[in-house]
Amino acid sequence: MKYSISIVAFMVGISSVSAQYGKLSVGKKIQVVHLSKMSNKTTMMGTDVESNSSDSVFVDVEIKKVSDTAITLSSVLRRITGKVSAMGQEQSFDSDDKKSANNPLFSGFLKDLNKEESITIVKGKLTNTKKEANNETEVLTKALGGVGNVSTAGITSQLFLPVQAINKPVGYKWTSEEKSEDGKMNSVAIFTITKLTDAEIEITSNTSTSLSGKIQAMGMEIEENVVGSTTGIVVYNSVTGLLIKGNQKNTTTGKGEVMGTTFPVNLQGDTNIFIK
Numbered sequence: 001m002k003y004s005i006s007i008v009a010f011m012v013g014i015s016s017v018s019a020q021y022g023k024l025s026v027g028k029k030i031q032v033v034h035l036s037k038m039s040n041k042t043t044m045m046g047t048d049v050e051s052n053s054s055d056s057v058f059v060d061v062e063i064k065k066v067s068d069t070a071i072t073l074s075s076v077l078r079r080i081t082g083k084v085s086a087m088g089q090e091q092s093f094d095s096d097d098k099k100s101a102n103n104p105l106f107s108g109f110l111k112d113l114n115k116e117e118s119i120t121i122v123k124g125k126l127t128n129t130k131k132e133a134n135n136e137t138e139v140l141t142k143a144l145g146g147v148g149n150v151s152t153a154g155i156t157s158q159l160f161l162p163v164q165a166i167n168k169p170v171g172y173k174w175t176s177e178e179k180s181e182d183g184k185m186n187s188v189a190i191f192t193i194t195k196l197t198d199a200e201i202e203i204t205s206n207t208s209t210s211l212s213g214k215i216q217a218m219g220m221e222i223e224e225n226v227v228g229s230t231t232g233i234v235v236y237n238s239v240t241g242l243l244i245k246g247n248q249k250n251t252t253t254g255k256g257e258v259m260g261t262t263f264p265v266n267l268q269g270d271t272n273i274f275i276k
Contacts, residue, residue: 024066024240031078031276032059034155038269055082059152061159064118071160073119075152077112117152121160158234158273161241162191165203170196184213198238205232211254226254226265245274 034057041050058079065072083092093100095113164174172193179186187209195202207230214223234246250269255262 024063024071024242026063026066028063030061030159030242032061032155032159033057033274033276034059035272036269037271038267040265040267042263042265049087051084051086053082053084055080057155059155061156071121073121073156075117075119075156076114077117077152078114080110080113112152119153119156121157155273158246159243159275161201161236161243162203164191165193165201165236166241168193170194182213184215185209185211194233195235196238200244201236201238203234203236205230205234207232220258223257224254224265226252226256226267228252228267243273243275245272247272 035055036057037052037054039050039052041048043049056079057077060076060078062074063071064074079095081092081094081096083090085091091103093103095101095110101110165172170193174191176189176191177187178189187207189205189207191203191205193201194204207228209228209230210226211228212225214221228250230248230250232246232248235244236242237244248269248271250267250271252265252267252269254265256265257263
């Protein structure tokens with residue numbers, strides 16, 4: 001559940017947005033690195049199956065425009081590497097390798113490689129993105145030993161200090177609740193400022209999520225019913241409000257059904273993000 005239950009919340013007021021964005025410089029370029037590891041133990045057709053996946057995603061970001069209420073970024077997915085293992089078989093991929101582009105397991109999410117995407121954050125909310133992170137497909141696809149979606153919008157949305165934390169003391173808490181438009185997903189997160197220095201702001205989070213309904217993953221219709229919990233720690237630069245590093249640890253349990261076969265989901269995930 002990388003993005004929908006992100007450790008970054010974006011419910012803001014105009015004055016706070018101005019305070020945050022005023023510290024950002026037009027033309028600033030950074031590279032965002034997103035590292036993910038996931039494992040799942042399940043049973044398929046009476047056979048115990050353990051699957052593992054890992055990926056490294058590199059996104060180039062440039063700040064194009066800054067105003068009192070909005071910031072516009074250009075985001076380019078530069079490289080993806082990783083591997084998937086299940087049932088004694090392992091496949092690796094690297095977007096710099098032409099063989100990966102021709103592999104049907106990986107070619108789908110490599111199609112957006114090196115394509116510039118304009119991302120605008122207005123009053124703290126993402127707008128005009130080409131695609132949103134499909135969190136439900138991510139979870140179930142990885143549970144089946146596949147490769148999840150890659151969303152540059154989901155990754156870059158984590159770059160900025162939540163405005164709820166601006167000018168707040170250590171120990172300050174706030175809550176964020178998210179529901180998907182189709183009602184399949186619901187999550188509640190509690191955020192706490194746990195460290196505050198002249199250089200860094202540390203925020204921890206605890207999130208509970210439930211997913212229920214039909215989704216499309218790996219070309220199949222999957223009926224899923226899972227719950228998850230995520231703990232997160234993220235550190236921001238106190239001066240610019242830009243992310244320095246973050247970590248999320250996630251546990252997802254429940255069951256899925258595909259082609260009349262029910263399988264348990266027992267997913268463990270660990271995600272790191274930092275900028276260069």
